[in-house]
Amino acid sequence: MKAIKEVVRQLIKTHKSNDPFQIAKEKNIIILFAELGNTLGFYSSYKRTQFIHLNSQLDEMMQRFVCAHELGHAVLHPDSNTPFLRANTLFSVEKLEVEANTFAVELLLSDDIITQYQNTDLTIYDIAEIYSVPRQLVYLKSCLQPSFF
Template structure:
């Protein structure tokens, strides 16, 4: 639940759950580059500066999830330059990758938004698709009751 608390505090402080807006407000440089098709993005910490690199060839939803994932690294692992987020990294059991994925899921699918959808016939998978969260990481969502 500690990751959810970090996310909740960020959303409250910046008034948004948009990872691009939060990164901008925190002076984190978000750069798009033409990266190899397997690479979604990565996070770099260089001389007290934070950078999020995103593959410019991704769909907008993938860019948003990648930005949220890399923002997670900047919040949870701020001094660690992380390996590339690859397509197969979504299945990673590596602790820092799982934590960044959980951060992204919590940021992009806040509890209050999901509770509002409970009156509809939408499934959690439908909501994940709506918010650009890959099914592979959906099991990382934790609810506060």
């Protein structure tokens, strides 16, 4: 997971932002909004053009996290089609999903952000909520100190 943290750190440095929408735009990844039913979002590519599909029914905070997650797929697994693999093969996509979630958590909850709150009464869960990271995924943050829990 340290490799993912370094990829994210370099991405933030290159794009001078941790905003997944801005980074996607600068990487020429097209973001499409559509009603996707129960699907939060997905990543796809066609003829070297990359797409992030986001469920337009999600609130802004969740769209931000899902965009970060799908950006993780675009950066870490650009040639993998998890919806296809899930529907048509016995290949487990769990590892790819955990990596994309880890990417999203590292992007939205960078070490610099956490450090800003170190001497406050906020818990890591409070900080995560401020930065659009679902509470149940906070455990993926690799630099956490016990005092934050």
